Amino acid sequence: MVSESCGNPSVESEAIMTRRPKHDKSKICIKCKVNTGAIVIRHAVYCKECFPALLNSKIRRILEPHINAKPELSRKKSLKASGNLLVAFSGGLGSTVLLDLISRIYLSPWTEEEVEGNLKGGKDHPRNQPVWKSVSICYVEIASGFPGMTDKTMKIQQILREKYKTLEFISLRLEDAFDMSWWDKVGGKAALDANADLTNDELFISSTLTTPTLNPVERLRSYISALPTHTAIENAIHTLIRVLLLYTARSTQSSHLLLGTSLTSLSIRLISSISQGGGFSVWEEAYEEWKPDSTTAIRVIRPLQEVTTKECSMWAWWNGLLVVGQEKYPRAKEGIYALTKDFIIGLERDYPSTVSTIARTCSKLAPKVEAVGLCIFCERPLQPGVQLWKSRISLRETGQPTTASRSSDSSPVLQSLTPYLCYSCHTMLTSRNSKGVSGNPASPSLPLPVWASIHPRGLSDDVGRSGMQPDLNGNEELWLRRKIDPDEMKVVIGDFLLE
Ligand SMILES: [Zn+2]
Ligand SMILES: [Zn+2]
Known part of the structure; x- marks a missing residue:
């Protein structure tokens, strides 16, 4: 059977998008069933007298x-x-x-009344x-x-x-x-x-x-x-x-x-x-x-x-x-x-x-894995493997550390903030905006809140030093950001391209 509206998309979409009425059946309060309703909450009508009890119970x-x-x-x-x-x-x-x-x-x-009569068991x-x-x-x-x-x-x-x-x-x-x-x-x-130094994803910490x-x-x-x-x-x-x-x-x-x-x-x-x-x-x-x-x-x-x-x-x-x-x-x-x-x-x-x-x-959502501590910035659970995950979705290179991200022999070993941050906080600090907030390049040095300036707790002292992290095989490797030309990029990602 072909309905009249068939073939007319505007009529069809109108029928689908028809708004539901604000309340389901009547304008009478569903709680006391006597008073006329004064507020509609998700299609249910409540009167002014029954509303406080509803909020109270919620x-x-x-x-x-x-x-x-x-x-x-x-x-x-x-x-x-x-x-x-x-x-x-x-x-x-x-x-x-x-x-x-x-x-x-x-x-x-x-109130006096409550104390005298209505409190079961008395005031004490x-x-x-x-x-x-x-x-x-x-x-x-x-x-x-x-x-x-x-x-x-x-x-x-x-x-x-x-x-x-x-x-x-x-x-x-x-x-x-x-x-x-x-x-x-x-x-x-x-x-x-x-x-913390925002120019590098490792977020190296320096004392002021x-x-x-x-x-x-x-x-x-x-x-x-x-x-x-x-x-x-x-x-x-x-x-x-x-x-x-x-x-x-x-x-x-x-x-x-x-x-x-x-x-x-x-x-x-x-x-x-x-x-x-x-x-x-x-x-x-x-x-x-x-x-x-x-x-x-x-x-x-x-x-x-x-x-x-x-x-x-x-x-x-x-x-x-x-x-x-x-x-x-x-x-x-x-x-x-x-x-x-x-x-x-x-x-x-x-x-x-x-x-x-x-x-x-x-x-109904729940994380699959247990937290490994608290994020030093937001004090919320720290999920394991943030860096591993980030490494999988970005290009990286193994080899000799460059001077850009490695402390020289004369300066103290730099400590990275990154291993102590949850995914959300790390993303907050390292998200990129080509214009910067005010149209100028953002300042690279980020003062840390007082709770993040203390020695990170609940994590090994060795994690997060000078950008060196053990990879899956336990070898240390260094990640760095650099610009590569289109040909080189094609070679790196060639296996993942559909012909
Ligand atoms: Zn009512
Ligand atoms: Zn956090």
Whole structure:
């Protein structure tokens, strides 16, 4: 049978691309089945009264299995964390909503009524004790990294102190990542300022003792201007903030660090991270347990990871929450993250299951091999064999080391940073952009964050010295970059060409 539309591609494609209705059946709330709905979440309708219970259950489902040190105890016994709580606050919608909900669910002081009658077992029963001994909010200001940006620390501090009087406010700055006095304060191991040489993929480290010393803001700016692409800058800032928060959590004896990442932001972060070579740590985007040493274990949880931006907006609107907003640094829109964001948000508008499908699919992925330590830059699991993999996808040559990448007899042996970096961080530092970020060739010397300046841990001392690495047969060989002419290239890759 031939239908009328056959042969008319425009009619056919229209039929395929018809938008689904915003809600499935009726406009009545699917929970109470009485009220008229006020918000549609993935085709399901909820009323204003049932919406808080929905958010409440989503947050508790994500967070509570991870509160007690031993997860199996969480359901039956009372919730009791082994340390304090640190909530990260960016000023954006997600963290504003997160802080509000966490304080309503876990931190609201008991009312007289509750204390007198409604608390099962009374106020002193462990069930009715606070889950965390102390709770702090941490804000990281990035303004010093970019001339002309507004510093919002004072404004945010004022708003938070007014609203959350009992919580401690910790203010950090992005340049703390290059500040030895901050590093001392959070209990970091002794370290010296160091730089990495970006002209070589081995990223040789040099101490800055011989060069003029820069202050932390100058080091931060020099770090940003040395990065090769806008994507690298976005990724680097995100990583610096994350690691600053991790060390702050450790110094405040926190067992939990909460981030205000919504389902929408999580999906964007997943796709953007995978596209930049972060596939090995795809799990850590949703949940991570950071163990930098034998005595520290901090759980990084994103309790809003099942709540979309739309739900966050409705919550903020209905509860009159003040969202300060995050200022974008110049040209942030040119990176992969911003492009991914535009794409996914555009898709979500017509297909409201997009972000949950991305998050659910990624949660089923797992790396094939065990990690061999932590990346010295991002503190995430380090996958084995990064260099071997990179060597297979690039041209290399064996033979005598050249002066370009070998230390001469008189100078000290150079140490390479590369073996201590995950694939994603190495790609971030070595990605090439013919124009450079500002149109000029990028500065070749990259100041290292304080945590990366210390002696690499968990790896053999011999790995990564002067660009020499054992190959598969245990022989040492040297890799170098050079330009070769088309004929020579044809000989090298001849076996792989299809006739
Ligand atoms: Zn309802
Ligand atoms: Zn890394």
